Amino acid sequence: MIDWDDIRYFLAVAREGSVRAAAEGLGVYHSTVLRRVAQLEERLGAQMFEKLPSGYRLTSAGEEVLELANQMEASSHQLETRLLGRDQSVRGLLRVTLAPTLATHLLMADFAEFARLHPDIEMDVLSSGELVNLTNREADVAIRVVYDRKTLPLNLHGRKGPEVFGGVYISRDRLSARRGGAPDPVRWIVISSHGVPDWASEGEVRTAEVPFRVTDAEAQIVAVRQGLGITTLPCFVGDADPLLTRVPGTDLHIYGTLFLLTQGETRKTKRVRVFTEFLSRRLAGHAPLLTGHGQERFGAEPTGSNDGDVTVLER
Numbered sequence: 001m002i003d004w005d006d007i008r009y010f011l012a013v014a015r016e017g018s019v020r021a022a023a024e025g026l027g028v029y030h031s032t033v034l035r036r037v038a039q040l041e042e043r044l045g046a047q048m049f050e051k052l053p054s055g056y057r058l059t060s061a062g063e064e065v066l067e068l069a070n071q072m073e074a075s076s077h078q079l080e081t082r083l084l085g086r087d088q089s090v091r092g093l094l095r096v097t098l099a100p101t102l103a104t105h106l107l108m109a110d111f112a113e114f115a116r117l118h119p120d121i122e123m124d125v126l127s128s129g130e131l132v133n134l135t136n137r138e139a140d141v142a143i144r145v146v147y148d149r150k151t152l153p154l155n156l157h158g159r160k161g162p163e164v165f166g167g168v169y170i171s172r173d174r175l176s177a178r179r180g181g182a183p184d185p186v187r188w189i190v191i192s193s194h195g196v197p198d199w200a201s202e203g204e205v206r207t208a209e210v211p212f213r214v215t216d217a218e219a220q221i222v223a224v225r226q227g228l229g230i231t232t233l234p235c236f237v238g239d240a241d242p243l244l245t246r247v248p249g250t251d252l253h254i255y256g257t258l259f260l261l262t263q264g265e266t267r268k269t270k271r272v273r274v275f276t277e278f279l280s281r282r283l284a285g286h287a288p289l290l291t292g293h294g295q296e297r298f299g300a301e302p303t304g305s306n307d308g309d310v311t312v313l314e315r
Helices: 004-016 019-026 030-044 060-084 100-117 172-179 217-225 264-268 270-291
Strands: 049-052 055-058 092-098 121-127 141-146 156-171 187-191 212-214 229-234 244-246 253-263
Touching (some): 004 060, 092 100, 100 121, 100 141, 100 270, 156 172, 156 217, 172 244, 217 229
Parallel strands (some): 092 141, 187 212, 187 229
Antiparallel strands (some): 156 229
């Protein structure tokens, strides 16, 4: 019989094109991957890969095995999630994935409260901008800002949360200095891969042509606090920061809607249901801050509304 573990190692090499990368992804030694692949080749009586200077390429036999191996993997995940759905205890591992800014600036206090209420649940918070595959059980719950709900995969179930708005922000001290006649130019602070969005180009503060670039959101926030210039931020970050204020003459812009996403049988486990119900209530409470209505002293109002309803996506 074919060992499923051998198939896992085969799939890793086929997807990565490298034994070294496959070993790193699986968290094992390079020699372990080679041994497992060789074991599979011996049992099937065929060579799976051709070793080239650029990496490992599937042979024709390997291509045939790959199709069946993908089916085996999908069946394995389906079996795991179906059995997991029978687990009705409020204990065990709960993996939640979300963007780092949502974790650090909005939801960590809520996660801490949930952990206090449910000490037998082991929480694993995956704060990353990378998309995580719920179908492959890389996480149990994904908290994502979705611009168009039609783009959500049909096999995901979602609880709809509040809409999320963003604005243009500057440090209060920098704005005061500018109004006092400070001559130095005001720069745009941008994350390298994003640039300045079209909707943020208006307002009273004129900017220099030379931007200030950073690689992540936390550096962006610190840079604007330091008075380096202006930048776009979610309202739940900018409005909650006492050192920042909205740039006069600018409007808010909708980023999308927050969704709590789960998949298949996983959503039926009690710990997942308890968590999504808890966080849905907390998100409803955060709605004023998320939509830019959180602090009345900021004059700009967003165009749009949030009815607070929680709905479930259809399959």
